[in-house]
Amino acid sequence: MRLTLSLLILSLGSVLLAQQNRVCTLNFKTNDDGTGSTHMKKRSAETPYTIHTFQFYVSNIQLFNESELVHTCEKTAFLVDVFDSESLSLIIEMPYRTSYTHIKFNIGVDSVTNVSGALGNDLDPTKGMYWTWQSGYINFKIEGSHVNCPSRNNQFQFHLGGYRHPFNALQTVQLSVKNSDVINIGILLDAFFDHIDIRSTHHVMSPTNISVQLSNQLPKLFTVL
Amino acid sequence: MKLKSTIILISISIYFMGFFTDDVKLHRPVYFPDFKYDFNKNPLSEGKIALGRALFYDPILSRDGTISCASCHSPFNAFAHTDHDLSHGFNDSIGTRNAPALFNLAWQNHFMWDGAINHLDMQALAPISHPGEMGESISNVVYKLQHTTLYPPLFYEAFCDSVITGEFLLKALSQFQLTLISANSKYDKMKRGEIEFSEQEIKGYNLFKQNCNSCHAEPLFSTYDFAFNNLPVDPVLRDFGRSMITHQAVDSLLFKIPSLRNLQYTYPYMHDGRFDHLNQVLAHYENTVVLQKAGDKRIPKSIHLSSIDKIDLSTFLLTLNDDDFVLNKKHQFPRDILLSNN
Numbered sequence: 001m002r003l004t005l006s007l008l009i010l011s012l013g014s015v016l017l018a019q020q021n022r023v024c025t026l027n028f029k030t031n032d033d034g035t036g037s038t039h040m041k042k043r044s045a046e047t048p049y050t051i052h053t054f055q056f057y058v059s060n061i062q063l064f065n066e067s068e069l070v071h072t073c074e075k076t077a078f079l080v081d082v083f084d085s086e087s088l089s090l091i092i093e094m095p096y097r098t099s100y101t102h103i104k105f106n107i108g109v110d111s112v113t114n115v116s117g118a119l120g121n122d123l124d125p126t127k128g129m130y131w132t133w134q135s136g137y138i139n140f141k142i143e144g145s146h147v148n149c150p151s152r153n154n155q156f157q158f159h160l161g162g163y164r165h166p167f168n169a170l171q172t173v174q175l176s177v178k179n180s181d182v183i184n185i186g187i188l189l190d191a192f193f194d195h196i197d198i199r200s201t202h203h204v205m206s207p208t209n210i211s212v213q214l215s216n217q218l219p220k221l222f223t224v225l
Numbered sequence: 226m227k228l229k230s231t232i233i234l235i236s237i238s239i240y241f242m243g244f245f246t247d248d249v250k251l252h253r254p255v256y257f258p259d260f261k262y263d264f265n266k267n268p269l270s271e272g273k274i275a276l277g278r279a280l281f282y283d284p285i286l287s288r289d290g291t292i293s294c295a296s297c298h299s300p301f302n303a304f305a306h307t308d309h310d311l312s313h314g315f316n317d318s319i320g321t322r323n324a325p326a327l328f329n330l331a332w333q334n335h336f337m338w339d340g341a342i343n344h345l346d347m348q349a350l351a352p353i354s355h356p357g358e359m360g361e362s363i364s365n366v367v368y369k370l371q372h373t374t375l376y377p378p379l380f381y382e383a384f385c386d387s388v389i390t391g392e393f394l395l396k397a398l399s400q401f402q403l404t405l406i407s408a409n410s411k412y413d414k415m416k417r418g419e420i421e422f423s424e425q426e427i428k429g430y431n432l433f434k435q436n437c438n439s440c441h442a443e444p445l446f447s448t449y450d451f452a453f454n455n456l457p458v459d460p461v462l463r464d465f466g467r468s469m470i471t472h473q474a475v476d477s478l479l480f481k482i483p484s485l486r487n488l489q490y491t492y493p494y495m496h497d498g499r500f501d502h503l504n505q506v507l508a509h510y511e512n513t514v515v516l517q518k519a520g521d522k523r524i525p526k527s528i529h530l531s532s533i534d535k536i537d538l539s540t541f542l543l544t545l546n547d548d549d550f551v552l553n554k555k556h557q558f559p560r561d562i563l564l565s566n567n
Contacts, residue, residue: 135344
Protein backbone atom coordinates (compact mmCIF):
# COMPACT_ATOMS: atom_id res chain seq x y z
CA MET A 1 0.00 0.00 0.00
CA ARG A 2 2.76 2.37 1.02
CA LEU A 3 4.71 1.44 -2.13
CA THR A 4 1.72 2.09 -4.40
CA LEU A 5 1.19 5.44 -2.78
CA SER A 6 4.84 6.40 -3.22
CA LEU A 7 4.75 5.38 -6.87
CA LEU A 8 1.60 7.43 -7.40
CA ILE A 9 3.18 10.49 -5.81
CA LEU A 10 6.33 9.97 -7.88
CA SER A 11 4.47 9.69 -11.17
CA LEU A 12 2.29 12.68 -10.34
CA GLY A 13 5.46 14.60 -9.49
CA SER A 14 7.10 13.76 -12.78
CA VAL A 15 4.00 14.83 -14.72
CA LEU A 16 4.05 18.12 -12.84
CA LEU A 17 7.80 18.51 -13.43
CA ALA A 18 7.41 17.82 -17.13
CA GLN A 19 4.95 20.67 -17.31
CA GLN A 20 7.55 23.00 -15.89
CA ASN A 21 9.33 23.19 -19.23
CA ARG A 22 8.44 24.78 -22.49
CA VAL A 23 10.36 23.54 -25.52
CA CYS A 24 11.03 25.81 -28.43
CA THR A 25 12.63 24.52 -31.64
CA LEU A 26 14.74 26.90 -33.61
CA ASN A 27 14.93 25.67 -37.21
CA PHE A 28 17.47 27.05 -39.62
CA LYS A 29 16.35 26.76 -43.24
CA THR A 30 18.25 27.68 -46.33
CA ASN A 31 15.09 28.41 -48.29
CA ASP A 32 11.45 28.69 -47.41
CA ASP A 33 9.95 25.97 -49.63
CA GLY A 34 10.98 23.15 -47.34
CA THR A 35 13.38 21.53 -49.80
CA GLY A 36 16.29 22.08 -47.47
CA SER A 37 19.80 22.76 -48.57
CA THR A 38 20.39 20.28 -51.36
CA HIS A 39 19.89 22.86 -54.09
CA MET A 40 23.04 24.58 -52.94
CA LYS A 41 25.18 21.72 -54.11
CA LYS A 42 24.18 22.31 -57.72
CA ARG A 43 24.65 25.46 -59.66
CA SER A 44 21.49 26.63 -61.36
CA ALA A 45 20.35 29.53 -63.50
CA GLU A 46 19.26 31.39 -60.37
CA THR A 47 22.31 30.66 -58.24
CA PRO A 48 25.72 31.36 -59.77
CA TYR A 49 27.43 29.52 -56.89
CA THR A 50 27.61 26.06 -55.40
CA ILE A 51 28.42 25.29 -51.81
CA HIS A 52 30.02 22.16 -50.43
CA THR A 53 30.76 23.30 -46.88
CA PHE A 54 28.62 25.61 -44.82
CA GLN A 55 28.92 25.69 -41.04
CA PHE A 56 28.56 28.34 -38.39
CA TYR A 57 28.25 28.70 -34.65
CA VAL A 58 25.08 29.97 -32.98
CA SER A 59 25.81 30.95 -29.41
CA ASN A 60 24.32 32.69 -26.40
CA ILE A 61 20.69 32.34 -27.49
CA GLN A 62 18.44 34.67 -25.52
CA LEU A 63 14.70 35.21 -25.58
CA PHE A 64 13.15 38.57 -24.79
CA ASN A 65 9.64 39.68 -23.97
CA GLU A 66 9.77 43.20 -25.37
CA SER A 67 12.91 44.52 -23.70
CA GLU A 68 12.92 42.08 -20.79
CA LEU A 69 15.29 39.10 -20.96
CA VAL A 70 13.13 36.06 -20.16
CA HIS A 71 15.44 33.16 -20.97
CA THR A 72 19.09 32.41 -21.74
CA CYS A 73 19.76 29.06 -23.38
CA GLU A 74 21.82 26.77 -21.16
CA LYS A 75 23.89 25.32 -23.98
CA THR A 76 26.37 28.05 -24.88
CA ALA A 77 27.14 27.16 -28.48
CA PHE A 78 25.56 25.11 -31.25
CA LEU A 79 27.42 24.18 -34.41
CA VAL A 80 25.04 24.44 -37.35
CA ASP A 81 26.06 22.46 -40.42
CA VAL A 82 23.77 23.23 -43.31
CA PHE A 83 24.42 19.78 -44.82
CA ASP A 84 23.60 17.95 -41.59
CA SER A 85 19.83 18.26 -41.17
CA GLU A 86 19.92 17.26 -37.48
CA SER A 87 22.15 20.19 -36.61
CA LEU A 88 19.68 22.62 -38.20
CA SER A 89 17.18 22.26 -35.37
CA LEU A 90 18.19 23.73 -32.04
CA ILE A 91 16.14 22.72 -29.04
CA ILE A 92 15.69 25.35 -26.37
CA GLU A 93 14.11 24.37 -23.08
CA MET A 94 12.74 27.06 -20.85
CA PRO A 95 10.37 27.33 -17.91
CA TYR A 96 6.70 26.68 -18.62
CA ARG A 97 4.68 29.83 -19.42
CA THR A 98 7.73 31.72 -20.72
CA SER A 99 6.56 33.94 -23.55
CA TYR A 100 8.67 35.97 -25.90
CA THR A 101 8.61 38.52 -28.66
CA HIS A 102 12.25 38.61 -29.71
CA ILE A 103 15.17 36.26 -30.09
CA LYS A 104 18.80 37.23 -29.94
CA PHE A 105 21.84 35.10 -30.67
CA ASN A 106 25.46 35.39 -31.72
CA ILE A 107 26.94 34.13 -34.94
CA GLY A 108 30.27 32.85 -33.72
CA VAL A 109 32.03 32.21 -30.45
CA ASP A 110 32.69 34.94 -27.90
CA SER A 111 36.13 35.98 -26.68
CA VAL A 112 35.78 34.35 -23.24
CA THR A 113 35.05 30.97 -24.83
CA ASN A 114 37.94 31.53 -27.22
CA VAL A 115 40.46 31.72 -24.39
CA SER A 116 38.99 28.91 -22.26
CA GLY A 117 41.21 26.05 -23.45
CA ALA A 118 39.96 22.72 -24.78
CA LEU A 119 36.17 22.41 -24.88
CA GLY A 120 33.94 19.53 -25.87
CA ASN A 121 30.85 18.68 -27.90
CA ASP A 122 30.10 21.29 -30.59
CA LEU A 123 33.17 23.26 -29.52
CA ASP A 124 35.57 20.31 -29.84
CA PRO A 125 38.42 21.31 -32.17
CA THR A 126 37.90 18.09 -34.15
CA LYS A 127 34.80 19.75 -35.63
CA GLY A 128 37.03 21.63 -38.05
CA MET A 129 35.95 25.03 -36.76
CA TYR A 130 39.16 25.89 -34.94
CA TRP A 131 42.26 27.47 -36.41
CA THR A 132 45.33 25.46 -35.58
CA TRP A 133 48.27 27.75 -36.37
CA GLN A 134 46.72 30.50 -34.30
CA SER A 135 44.23 30.04 -31.47
CA GLY A 136 40.64 30.90 -32.19
CA TYR A 137 37.34 29.54 -33.43
CA ILE A 138 36.10 29.96 -36.97
CA ASN A 139 32.70 31.59 -36.51
CA PHE A 140 31.37 31.06 -40.00
CA LYS A 141 32.76 28.80 -42.70
CA ILE A 142 31.59 28.58 -46.28
CA GLU A 143 33.36 26.92 -49.18
CA GLY A 144 32.35 26.31 -52.77
CA SER A 145 32.65 27.79 -56.23
CA HIS A 146 31.22 30.81 -57.98
CA VAL A 147 31.10 31.52 -61.70
CA ASN A 148 32.73 34.91 -61.26
CA CYS A 149 35.51 33.70 -59.01
CA PRO A 150 38.85 33.93 -60.88
CA SER A 151 40.60 31.33 -58.69
CA ARG A 152 41.45 27.74 -59.65
CA ASN A 153 38.19 25.84 -60.37
CA ASN A 154 36.35 29.04 -59.38
CA GLN A 155 36.77 28.02 -55.76
CA PHE A 156 36.24 30.26 -52.79
CA GLN A 157 36.88 29.67 -49.10
CA PHE A 158 35.63 31.96 -46.38
CA HIS A 159 36.65 31.08 -42.83
CA LEU A 160 35.47 34.07 -40.85
CA GLY A 161 36.44 34.56 -37.24
CA GLY A 162 38.58 36.50 -34.82
CA TYR A 163 38.00 37.38 -31.18
CA ARG A 164 40.76 39.80 -30.35
CA HIS A 165 40.62 43.56 -30.77
CA PRO A 166 40.68 45.04 -33.39
CA PHE A 167 39.61 41.92 -35.30
CA ASN A 168 36.62 40.84 -33.27
CA ALA A 169 34.29 39.24 -35.79
CA LEU A 170 31.48 38.10 -33.46
CA GLN A 171 28.05 39.20 -34.66
CA THR A 172 24.69 39.51 -32.93
CA VAL A 173 21.40 38.75 -34.65
CA GLN A 174 18.16 40.08 -33.20
CA LEU A 175 14.81 39.08 -34.68
CA SER A 176 11.14 39.63 -33.84
CA VAL A 177 9.38 36.30 -33.45
CA LYS A 178 5.90 34.96 -32.74
CA ASN A 179 5.35 33.39 -29.35
CA SER A 180 5.20 29.91 -30.89
CA ASP A 181 7.03 26.66 -30.13
CA VAL A 182 8.68 26.60 -33.53
CA ILE A 183 10.76 29.44 -34.86
CA ASN A 184 11.89 29.09 -38.46
CA ILE A 185 14.86 31.16 -39.46
CA GLY A 186 15.81 31.48 -43.10
CA ILE A 187 19.41 31.81 -44.24
CA LEU A 188 19.57 34.16 -47.18
CA LEU A 189 22.79 33.08 -48.76
CA ASP A 190 22.39 35.31 -51.79
CA ALA A 191 22.76 38.26 -49.43
CA PHE A 192 26.25 37.03 -48.50
CA PHE A 193 27.38 37.14 -52.10
CA ASP A 194 25.61 40.46 -52.69
CA HIS A 195 28.07 42.05 -50.29
CA ILE A 196 31.25 40.55 -51.73
CA ASP A 197 33.13 41.34 -54.87
CA ILE A 198 33.93 37.70 -55.50
CA ARG A 199 36.31 38.68 -58.31
CA SER A 200 38.74 40.18 -55.82
CA THR A 201 37.82 38.56 -52.49
CA HIS A 202 37.57 34.78 -52.57
CA HIS A 203 39.91 33.44 -49.89
CA VAL A 204 39.66 34.71 -46.32
CA MET A 205 41.10 32.35 -43.74
CA SER A 206 42.52 34.38 -40.89
CA PRO A 207 41.29 36.94 -38.37
CA THR A 208 41.96 40.19 -40.21
CA ASN A 209 40.19 43.35 -41.29
CA ILE A 210 38.50 41.58 -44.22
CA SER A 211 37.21 38.88 -41.90
CA VAL A 212 35.60 41.57 -39.75
CA GLN A 213 34.17 43.45 -42.76
CA LEU A 214 32.56 40.30 -44.17
CA SER A 215 31.34 39.23 -40.72
CA ASN A 216 29.58 42.58 -40.32
CA GLN A 217 27.27 41.51 -43.17
CA LEU A 218 26.29 38.20 -41.54
CA PRO A 219 23.27 39.43 -39.49
CA LYS A 220 21.62 40.36 -42.81
CA LEU A 221 21.59 36.68 -43.76
CA PHE A 222 19.08 35.71 -41.08
CA THR A 223 15.35 36.32 -41.28
CA VAL A 224 12.24 34.91 -39.64
CA LEU A 225 10.16 32.81 -42.02
CA MET B 226 17.27 2.17 10.16
CA LYS B 227 20.27 3.74 11.82
CA LEU B 228 22.47 0.95 10.49
CA LYS B 229 21.13 1.49 7.00
CA SER B 230 21.96 5.21 6.96
CA THR B 231 25.40 4.49 8.41
CA ILE B 232 26.10 2.03 5.61
CA ILE B 233 24.89 4.54 3.01
CA LEU B 234 27.02 7.28 4.55
CA ILE B 235 30.11 5.05 4.57
CA SER B 236 29.56 4.00 0.94
CA ILE B 237 29.18 7.64 -0.13
CA SER B 238 32.38 8.57 1.71
CA ILE B 239 34.31 5.69 0.10
CA TYR B 240 32.97 6.73 -3.30
CA PHE B 241 34.17 10.30 -2.88
CA MET B 242 37.46 9.25 -1.28
CA GLY B 243 38.14 7.38 -4.51
CA PHE B 244 37.66 10.63 -6.37
CA PHE B 245 39.80 12.72 -4.10
CA THR B 246 42.75 10.36 -3.94
CA ASP B 247 42.89 10.66 -7.72
CA ASP B 248 43.46 14.39 -7.42
CA VAL B 249 46.97 15.58 -8.06
CA LYS B 250 48.08 18.96 -6.81
CA LEU B 251 51.09 20.59 -8.42
CA HIS B 252 53.70 21.87 -6.05
CA ARG B 253 54.15 25.64 -6.32
CA PRO B 254 57.35 26.86 -4.65
CA VAL B 255 56.52 29.67 -2.21
CA TYR B 256 58.66 32.17 -4.10
CA PHE B 257 56.86 31.42 -7.41
CA PRO B 258 53.85 33.52 -8.49
CA ASP B 259 50.32 32.10 -8.74
CA PHE B 260 49.54 29.63 -11.51
CA LYS B 261 48.10 31.09 -14.70
CA TYR B 262 46.55 27.77 -15.74
CA ASP B 263 42.98 27.25 -14.52
CA PHE B 264 43.10 23.78 -12.95
CA ASN B 265 39.37 23.90 -12.16
CA LYS B 266 38.65 23.37 -15.86
CA ASN B 267 41.08 20.47 -16.13
CA PRO B 268 41.73 18.96 -12.68
CA LEU B 269 44.89 16.90 -12.65
CA SER B 270 44.75 13.16 -12.03
CA GLU B 271 47.34 10.40 -12.22
CA GLY B 272 45.44 8.70 -15.05
CA LYS B 273 45.25 11.82 -17.19
CA ILE B 274 48.91 12.70 -16.61
CA ALA B 275 49.97 9.16 -17.57
CA LEU B 276 47.82 9.32 -20.68
CA GLY B 277 49.24 12.71 -21.62
CA ARG B 278 52.76 11.39 -21.14
CA ALA B 279 52.08 8.44 -23.46
CA LEU B 280 50.60 10.76 -26.09
CA PHE B 281 53.56 13.15 -25.78
CA TYR B 282 56.01 10.38 -26.67
CA ASP B 283 53.85 8.56 -29.23
CA PRO B 284 54.56 9.30 -32.92
CA ILE B 285 50.98 8.21 -33.71
CA LEU B 286 50.24 11.93 -33.46
CA SER B 287 52.04 12.48 -36.78
CA ARG B 288 50.79 11.60 -40.25
CA ASP B 289 53.28 8.83 -40.96
CA GLY B 290 54.01 7.79 -37.39
CA THR B 291 57.55 9.18 -37.32
CA ILE B 292 57.32 12.38 -35.27
CA SER B 293 56.26 12.70 -31.66
CA CYS B 294 56.17 15.81 -29.47
CA ALA B 295 59.43 14.58 -27.97
CA SER B 296 61.10 14.66 -31.40
CA CYS B 297 61.48 18.40 -30.96
CA HIS B 298 61.05 18.56 -27.17
CA SER B 299 63.56 16.13 -25.72
CA PRO B 300 63.51 15.59 -21.94
CA PHE B 301 67.31 15.56 -21.84
CA ASN B 302 67.36 19.08 -23.28
CA ALA B 303 64.77 20.46 -20.89
CA PHE B 304 62.25 19.65 -23.63
CA ALA B 305 63.95 21.88 -26.21
CA HIS B 306 65.46 20.93 -29.59
CA THR B 307 69.23 21.16 -29.66
CA ASP B 308 71.76 20.54 -32.46
CA HIS B 309 69.51 22.25 -34.96
CA ASP B 310 69.02 25.97 -35.37
CA LEU B 311 65.63 25.36 -36.98
CA SER B 312 63.54 22.43 -35.84
CA HIS B 313 62.56 19.81 -38.39
CA GLY B 314 59.54 17.59 -38.71
CA PHE B 315 57.40 15.47 -41.03
CA ASN B 316 59.12 14.35 -44.24
CA ASP B 317 62.38 16.10 -43.27
CA SER B 318 60.77 19.52 -43.48
CA ILE B 319 62.77 22.31 -41.91
CA GLY B 320 60.76 24.81 -39.90
CA THR B 321 61.36 28.49 -39.38
CA ARG B 322 62.08 28.53 -35.64
CA ASN B 323 63.89 26.69 -32.88
CA ALA B 324 61.46 24.67 -30.77
CA PRO B 325 61.26 26.31 -27.34
CA ALA B 326 61.98 24.46 -24.09
CA LEU B 327 58.96 23.18 -22.15
CA PHE B 328 58.83 23.77 -18.42
CA ASN B 329 56.88 25.88 -15.95
CA LEU B 330 54.05 26.05 -18.48
CA ALA B 331 51.44 26.47 -15.75
CA TRP B 332 52.74 30.04 -15.34
CA GLN B 333 52.26 31.00 -18.98
CA ASN B 334 49.30 32.34 -20.93
CA HIS B 335 50.75 32.60 -24.43
CA PHE B 336 52.67 29.99 -26.34
CA MET B 337 54.97 29.91 -29.36
CA TRP B 338 57.61 32.55 -30.11
CA ASP B 339 54.91 34.82 -31.51
CA GLY B 340 52.22 34.04 -28.93
CA ALA B 341 49.94 32.58 -31.61
CA ILE B 342 48.46 30.15 -29.10
CA ASN B 343 46.34 31.53 -26.27
CA HIS B 344 46.06 28.48 -23.99
CA LEU B 345 48.22 25.46 -23.20
CA ASP B 346 45.35 23.12 -24.14
CA MET B 347 45.26 24.47 -27.69
CA GLN B 348 49.01 24.48 -28.24
CA ALA B 349 49.31 20.89 -29.50
CA LEU B 350 46.91 21.64 -32.37
CA ALA B 351 49.57 23.74 -34.08
CA PRO B 352 52.37 21.14 -34.43
CA ILE B 353 49.88 18.32 -35.10
CA SER B 354 48.36 20.23 -38.03
CA HIS B 355 51.47 21.93 -39.41
CA PRO B 356 52.48 20.30 -42.72
CA GLY B 357 56.16 20.61 -41.80
CA GLU B 358 55.85 19.35 -38.23
CA MET B 359 53.45 16.42 -37.81
CA GLY B 360 51.35 16.91 -40.96
CA GLU B 361 48.22 15.44 -39.34
CA SER B 362 44.77 16.62 -38.30
CA ILE B 363 43.34 16.42 -34.80
CA SER B 364 40.27 14.54 -36.07
CA ASN B 365 42.44 11.89 -37.73
CA VAL B 366 44.57 11.53 -34.60
CA VAL B 367 41.38 10.90 -32.61
CA TYR B 368 40.30 8.35 -35.23
CA LYS B 369 43.67 6.54 -35.12
CA LEU B 370 43.77 6.48 -31.32
CA GLN B 371 40.22 5.14 -31.15
CA HIS B 372 41.26 2.21 -33.35
CA THR B 373 44.21 1.12 -31.20
CA THR B 374 43.90 -1.43 -28.45
CA LEU B 375 46.10 0.71 -26.22
CA TYR B 376 44.32 4.02 -25.99
CA PRO B 377 40.56 3.50 -25.43
CA PRO B 378 41.22 1.86 -22.02
CA LEU B 379 43.67 4.63 -21.10
CA PHE B 380 41.09 7.29 -22.00
CA TYR B 381 38.50 5.36 -20.02
CA GLU B 382 40.77 5.27 -17.01
CA ALA B 383 41.46 8.98 -17.34
CA PHE B 384 38.07 10.40 -18.34
CA CYS B 385 35.63 7.56 -17.52
CA ASP B 386 34.86 7.43 -21.24
CA SER B 387 36.49 5.26 -23.87
CA VAL B 388 35.09 7.42 -26.68
CA ILE B 389 38.09 9.60 -27.51
CA THR B 390 37.48 13.28 -28.26
CA GLY B 391 39.68 16.18 -29.23
CA GLU B 392 38.91 17.80 -25.88
CA PHE B 393 40.16 14.77 -23.90
CA LEU B 394 43.26 14.40 -26.07
CA LEU B 395 44.25 18.05 -25.65
CA LYS B 396 43.50 18.10 -21.93
CA ALA B 397 45.59 14.99 -21.31
CA LEU B 398 48.53 16.47 -23.22
CA SER B 399 48.20 19.62 -21.10
CA GLN B 400 48.18 17.59 -17.90
CA PHE B 401 51.51 15.91 -18.60
CA GLN B 402 53.10 19.18 -19.70
CA LEU B 403 51.82 20.98 -16.59
CA THR B 404 53.82 18.55 -14.46
CA LEU B 405 57.05 19.70 -16.13
CA ILE B 406 58.07 22.02 -13.34
CA SER B 407 61.67 23.14 -13.07
CA ALA B 408 62.29 24.45 -9.56
CA ASN B 409 65.29 22.60 -8.22
CA SER B 410 68.30 24.38 -9.67
CA LYS B 411 71.15 25.72 -7.53
CA TYR B 412 69.36 29.09 -7.68
CA ASP B 413 66.21 27.47 -6.23
CA LYS B 414 68.20 25.81 -3.46
CA MET B 415 69.75 29.20 -2.63
CA LYS B 416 66.27 30.77 -2.57
CA ARG B 417 65.08 28.13 -0.16
CA GLY B 418 68.13 28.71 2.05
CA GLU B 419 69.47 25.20 1.50
CA ILE B 420 72.79 26.38 0.10
CA GLU B 421 74.70 29.64 -0.32
CA PHE B 422 76.01 31.16 -3.52
CA SER B 423 79.77 31.53 -3.99
CA GLU B 424 81.23 35.03 -4.15
CA GLN B 425 81.44 34.80 -7.93
CA GLU B 426 77.83 33.64 -8.22
CA ILE B 427 76.69 36.54 -6.03
CA LYS B 428 78.57 39.00 -8.27
CA GLY B 429 76.96 37.39 -11.31
CA TYR B 430 73.55 37.51 -9.64
CA ASN B 431 73.94 41.25 -9.04
CA LEU B 432 74.97 41.81 -12.66
CA PHE B 433 71.94 39.79 -13.73
CA LYS B 434 69.62 41.92 -11.61
CA GLN B 435 71.06 45.13 -13.07
CA ASN B 436 71.04 44.07 -16.72
CA CYS B 437 68.75 41.15 -17.46
CA ASN B 438 66.00 40.93 -14.84
CA SER B 439 63.58 43.38 -16.52
CA CYS B 440 62.80 40.81 -19.22
CA HIS B 441 64.13 37.57 -17.73
CA ALA B 442 62.47 38.25 -14.38
CA GLU B 443 63.01 35.99 -11.35
CA PRO B 444 62.00 33.41 -10.33
CA LEU B 445 60.72 32.11 -13.68
CA PHE B 446 63.50 33.99 -15.46
CA SER B 447 61.07 35.41 -17.96
CA THR B 448 58.13 37.79 -17.77
CA TYR B 449 56.76 35.67 -20.66
CA ASP B 450 55.94 38.95 -22.34
CA PHE B 451 56.98 39.85 -25.88
CA ALA B 452 60.05 41.96 -26.53
CA PHE B 453 62.19 43.39 -29.28
CA ASN B 454 65.71 42.13 -28.77
CA ASN B 455 67.53 43.89 -31.58
CA LEU B 456 68.16 40.83 -33.70
CA PRO B 457 68.36 41.69 -37.40
CA VAL B 458 65.72 39.97 -39.53
CA ASP B 459 66.95 36.83 -41.22
CA PRO B 460 66.64 37.64 -44.95
CA VAL B 461 65.52 34.11 -45.83
CA LEU B 462 63.11 33.47 -42.97
CA ARG B 463 61.69 37.03 -42.88
CA ASP B 464 60.18 36.29 -39.48
CA PHE B 465 58.60 39.37 -37.92
CA GLY B 466 57.33 37.55 -34.85
CA ARG B 467 54.31 38.80 -32.95
CA SER B 468 53.11 41.21 -35.67
CA MET B 469 52.51 38.27 -38.01
CA ILE B 470 49.75 37.25 -35.58
CA THR B 471 48.37 40.61 -34.47
CA HIS B 472 48.86 42.50 -37.77
CA GLN B 473 49.89 45.49 -35.67
CA ALA B 474 52.98 47.45 -36.68
CA VAL B 475 53.90 48.04 -33.02
CA ASP B 476 54.35 44.30 -32.59
CA SER B 477 56.86 44.00 -35.40
CA LEU B 478 59.90 41.91 -34.40
CA LEU B 479 58.59 41.17 -30.93
CA PHE B 480 59.23 37.61 -29.77
CA LYS B 481 58.26 35.84 -26.59
CA ILE B 482 60.95 36.19 -23.93
CA PRO B 483 62.35 32.72 -23.18
CA SER B 484 63.21 31.63 -19.66
CA LEU B 485 66.91 31.45 -18.82
CA ARG B 486 66.37 28.37 -16.69
CA ASN B 487 68.15 25.27 -18.00
CA LEU B 488 70.03 27.33 -20.55
CA GLN B 489 72.93 24.88 -20.66
CA TYR B 490 70.56 22.28 -22.12
CA THR B 491 68.55 24.44 -24.49
CA TYR B 492 71.09 25.71 -27.02
CA PRO B 493 71.04 27.01 -29.73
CA TYR B 494 69.59 30.32 -28.62
CA MET B 495 67.10 32.88 -29.94
CA HIS B 496 63.89 32.19 -31.87
CA ASP B 497 65.79 31.01 -34.94
CA GLY B 498 68.61 29.32 -33.06
CA ARG B 499 71.16 31.65 -34.57
CA PHE B 500 73.56 31.58 -31.61
CA ASP B 501 75.21 28.32 -30.58
CA HIS B 502 76.96 29.65 -27.50
CA LEU B 503 76.05 31.75 -24.53
CA ASN B 504 78.99 34.09 -25.17
CA GLN B 505 77.49 34.94 -28.58
CA VAL B 506 74.28 35.93 -26.82
CA LEU B 507 76.15 38.13 -24.35
CA ALA B 508 78.14 39.66 -27.23
CA HIS B 509 74.86 40.43 -29.01
CA TYR B 510 73.52 42.35 -26.01
CA GLU B 511 76.80 44.26 -25.78
CA ASN B 512 76.36 45.52 -29.32
CA THR B 513 72.71 46.49 -29.43
CA VAL B 514 73.15 50.22 -29.86
CA VAL B 515 73.05 50.27 -33.67
CA LEU B 516 69.85 48.27 -33.88
CA GLN B 517 68.01 49.83 -30.95
CA LYS B 518 64.34 50.19 -31.80
CA ALA B 519 62.69 53.44 -30.79
CA GLY B 520 60.24 53.22 -27.93
CA ASP B 521 61.39 49.96 -26.36
CA LYS B 522 62.57 50.99 -22.93
CA ARG B 523 63.26 47.57 -21.53
CA ILE B 524 66.53 46.83 -23.25
CA PRO B 525 69.42 49.09 -22.19
CA LYS B 526 71.08 50.66 -25.19
CA SER B 527 73.90 48.25 -24.71
CA ILE B 528 75.08 46.17 -21.81
CA HIS B 529 78.67 46.98 -20.89
CA LEU B 530 80.36 44.03 -19.28
CA SER B 531 84.06 43.52 -18.64
CA SER B 532 85.42 40.10 -19.49
CA ILE B 533 85.45 39.31 -15.75
CA ASP B 534 81.80 40.46 -15.50
CA LYS B 535 80.89 38.11 -18.30
CA ILE B 536 82.48 35.17 -16.50
CA ASP B 537 80.69 36.13 -13.27
CA LEU B 538 77.36 36.51 -15.06
CA SER B 539 77.80 33.18 -16.83
CA THR B 540 78.63 31.54 -13.51
CA PHE B 541 75.35 32.80 -12.11
CA LEU B 542 73.41 31.75 -15.21
CA LEU B 543 74.74 28.20 -14.80
CA THR B 544 73.05 28.07 -11.38
CA LEU B 545 69.75 28.07 -13.31
CA ASN B 546 70.39 24.60 -14.70
CA ASP B 547 68.11 22.07 -13.08
CA ASP B 548 69.66 18.62 -13.37
CA ASP B 549 66.91 17.02 -11.31
CA PHE B 550 64.35 18.30 -13.81
CA VAL B 551 66.30 17.14 -16.86
CA LEU B 552 66.92 13.68 -15.41
CA ASN B 553 63.48 13.22 -13.82
CA LYS B 554 62.34 9.72 -14.78
CA LYS B 555 58.68 10.67 -14.37
CA HIS B 556 59.07 12.95 -17.39
CA GLN B 557 60.74 10.45 -19.64
CA PHE B 558 59.53 7.98 -22.27
CA PRO B 559 56.89 5.74 -20.61
CA ARG B 560 58.32 2.32 -21.45
CA ASP B 561 55.71 0.47 -19.43
CA ILE B 562 52.91 1.85 -21.61
CA LEU B 563 54.43 2.40 -25.04
CA LEU B 564 56.65 -0.67 -25.14
CA SER B 565 53.95 -3.04 -23.87
CA ASN B 566 52.49 -5.64 -26.21
CA ASN B 567 49.63 -3.39 -27.19
